[in-house]
Amino acid sequence: MNLQYFLLLLVRYIVFIAFKDNYVWTKNSTHENNGLNQISGICQLYNGTICNEFLRNSHVFISPNVTINDLEDRLKAAYGVIKESKDMNSNCRKYALPSLCLSSLPICRTPERTNLLYFANVAMITNKYSGNETRKKRFLLKDPKNRHSFLKKKPVYYNDVFTNDVSSKYPPTKESENLKRICREECELLENELCQKEYAIAKRHPVISVVGVEECQKIPREKDCSSLGITIEVDDAEDCYWEDGSSYRGIENVSISGKPCLRWSWLMKEISDFPELIGQNYCRNPGKVEKNPWCFVDDQSLDRSIEPCNIPKCVDKLWLTIISILALAAVAVVLTSVLILKKKSSRGMKNIQSINTPNAGNNIYGNSQLNSNQDTGRMNLNSSIELVGIPSKNMEKNSLLRIPHFTLQDVEFFEELGEGAFGKVYKGQLTQPNKKIVNVAIKALKENASIKTQQDFRREIELISDLKHQNIVCILGVILNKEPYCMLFEYMANGDLHEFLISNSPIEKKTLLQLEFLQIAIQISEGMEYLSGHHYVHRDLAARNCLVNEGLIVKISDFGLSRDIYSSDYYRVQSKSLLPVRWMPSESILYGKFxxxxxxxxxxxxxxxxxxxxxxxxxxxxxxxxxxxxRSRQLLSCPENCPTAVYSLMMECWHEQAVKRPTFSDISHRLKTWYDGHVKISNQNI
Structure with a gap:
């Protein structure tokens, strides 16, 4: 056994024997002795199991009102809640247990001095104010000024031991004692960036809050602190990037236009999915959404804007080095040749007076101006509707000619409906040539979009220009003569199907009839039958992407709105694009096959x-x-009040083998048959 620890136990035993009656009073009168007992504490050697990885052979600070076993039980209960939580991000989960352990059981830097201080306080207070002076003692303990004045009168040995220690002024507490607490910088990174949602839940949870979650603002800033192992991924020697720059960890923090990069956590909600972004504002390419590293910058016209960073590609640097070496070698060869020619001319040989050179203006590669333009904007995702096959060369031109063209003067913008991949989507009004005014949804391309984004925008017009069906939201016209470029769609008064279903649910004290359920399903199946018949694949069919008009008219759409209410419906799989995995089969999730x-x-x-x-x-x-x-074929269960036949159809749609799923034509036929049957039954009942 450690000699110091043995002496400590001996001192504690002697003090306890000498003042055991008074100590028992102190322990049993916590409701009267708030000044000492509830806030003070002692250091004990950790002998538990749940925090053994972080606190092995360490003395930890314990309040005298609890034991290590009590705290151990609380920690086990809290960690059990965390392990079963569905809201805990995997990048945050690994810091949960060390954070709980080091918060509730801070390590004592000087356990012997802390414990001597505690028992010295107990001894002096109980010895000085025993017997008939109980009331005076209680008064002194409750008043900090009187307690401080009293402590100045402590014996000589007390001053010798604690003269230069902050603890000598007060009984040892978590705030005043010499403890090794969680590093404040790491605590703030967890609370404000990596585990923002989890911290908020933990502070309100009845089981976790009992253990005690650190208030980061109250932790002193010290170099000697308990680290949770959070590392900020930075390599100051990295001055170029490979491939798409997603692995770049350099320290470039200025955009290509010279604007300083903003801190990622200020503007990016899903930072917990990208631990390489925490605590920094360096250029990065999280999720491979761009072709090179980028960052957020301030923009006077927008709340936020993104710009690429002026970081060279490592391959380009490598080639530049090779070209430089070759150029130097070529120069050396030329100089050598000149010297040889000079020698020959000195021997009486004639100099070559002129050399015919080819005309450099006739470039066999044509005008390279378009090829040199770089896409400096953020990569946009196309509409999820995709045409299977290769369009003809004149398709885009013919499509644009067929669609009515309008000007910005023909359109009045109203409220913002959301934001898509190309820009914002608005509700508005369109004045047609016949002076008729109709409500429209306006899909606007953000101003100053890159050439690549503009091409994607026109590609979408090309794809949807030929779609004409009563259950497809059709394009009414375009504005392409002046920015912002816009696509105009018919406006659906009752919003998206997801919101419509919720607003007509039992939660809102409403219900839909079985005929209405079938009416909605038939319209979606007929719209999809039309799309599949024209070789279109939607890729994001969901209630949020179907719109509802008056008279329960339902039409398939895809504005690609990125509203916060639907952010949980998408998931970034293996650092690729955000995917609606809850609506996708295994072959799409695993192989990207749509x-x-x-x-x-x-x-x-x-x-x-x-x-x-x-x-x-x-x-x-x-x-x-x-x-x-x-993947394990644990599929959705049958909703309440859903007919067995309808649920059987769902299960057929979810067949593991794609070829054995019913066609949209078959689905439409079966739904219509059921609908007609319900109508007949209803008419007979009438």
Whole structure:
């Protein structure tokens, strides 16, 4: 046994024997002795199990009102809640246990001095004010000024031991004692960036809050602190990037236009998915959404703007080095040749007076101006509707000619509906040539968009220009003569189907009839039958992407709105694009394979949404858990009051083998048959 620890136990025993009666009074009168007992504490050797990895052979600070066993039980209960939580991000989860352990059991730097101080305080207070002076003692303990005045009168040995220690002025507490607490910088990174949502939940949770979550603002800034192991990924020697720059960890923090980069956590909500962004404002490419590292910058016309960073590509640097070496070698060869020619001319040989050179203006590669233009904007995702096959060369030109063209003077912008991949989507009014005014949804391309983004915008016009069906939201016209370029769509008064279902659910004390459920499903299936018949794959069929008009008219759309209310419906799989995994079959999740058959799977999930009044599929499960459920064939259960035949159709749509799923034509036929049957029964009842 450690000699110091043995002496410590001996001192504690002697003090306890000498003042055991008074110490018992102190321990049993916590309701009268708030000044000492509830805030002070002692250091004990940690002998538990749950925090053994972080506190092995360490003395930890314990309040005298609890024991290590009590804290151990609380920690086990709190960690059990965390392990079962569906809201805990995987990058945050690994810091949960060390954070709980080091918060509730801070390490004592000087355990012997802390414990001597505690028992010296107990001894002096109980000895000085025993017997008939109980009331005076209680008064002194409750008044900090009187307690401080009293402590000045402590014996000589007390001053010798604690003269230069901050603890000598007060009984040892978590705030005043010489403790090794969690590093404040790491605590703030967890609370404000990496585990922002988790911290907020923990502070309110009845089991976790009992253990005690650190208030980061109250922790002193010290170099000697308990680290949680959070590292900021930075390599100041890295001055170029490979491939798309997603692995770049250099310290460039200025955009290509010279604007300083903003801190990622200020503007990026999903920073917990990208631990390489915490605590910094360096250029990065999280999720490979761009072709090179970028960052957020201040923009006077926008709340936020993104710009690429002026970082060279490592391959380019390598080639530049090779070219420089070759150029130097070429210069050396030329100089050598000149010297040889001079020698020959000195021997009487004639100099070459002129050399015919080819005309450099006739470049066989043509005008390279377009090829040299770089896409400096953020990469935009196209509409999820995709045409299977290769369009003809004149398709875009013919499509643009067929669509009515309007000017900005023909359109009046109203409220903002959301923001998509190309820019904002607004509600507005269009004045047509016949002076008729109609409500429209305006999909606007953000101003000063890159050439690549403009091409994607026109590509979408090309794709949807030929779509004409009563259950597809059709394009009414375009504005392409002046920025902002816009696509104009018919406006659907009742919003998206997801919101419509919720607003007509039992939660709102409303219900839909079985005929209305079938009416909604039939319209979506007929719209998808039309799309599949024209070789289109939607890729994001869901209730949120179907719009509802008056008279229960439902039409398929995809404005790609990135509203916060639907952010949980998408998940970044293996650092690729955000994907709606709750609506996707295994072949799409694992291999990125999108087909009409994968749209049929999604339709089955939409049916489930309809009959469950807009509930989120696999509600309560995290996105990684949903992927596991789908792969292991643990599918959605039958919604309440859903007919057996309809649920059987859902299960057919979710067949593991894509070729065995029903076609949209078959689905439409079966839904119409059921609908007609319900109508006949209703008429007979009348």
């Amino acid at each position: 087909t009409t058959e994968s749209d049929i799977w999604s339709f089955g999930v939409v049916l489930w949404e309809i009959y469950s009044y807009g509930m989120q599929p696999y509600c309560g499960y995290s996105n990684p858990e949903v992927i596991h459920l789908i």
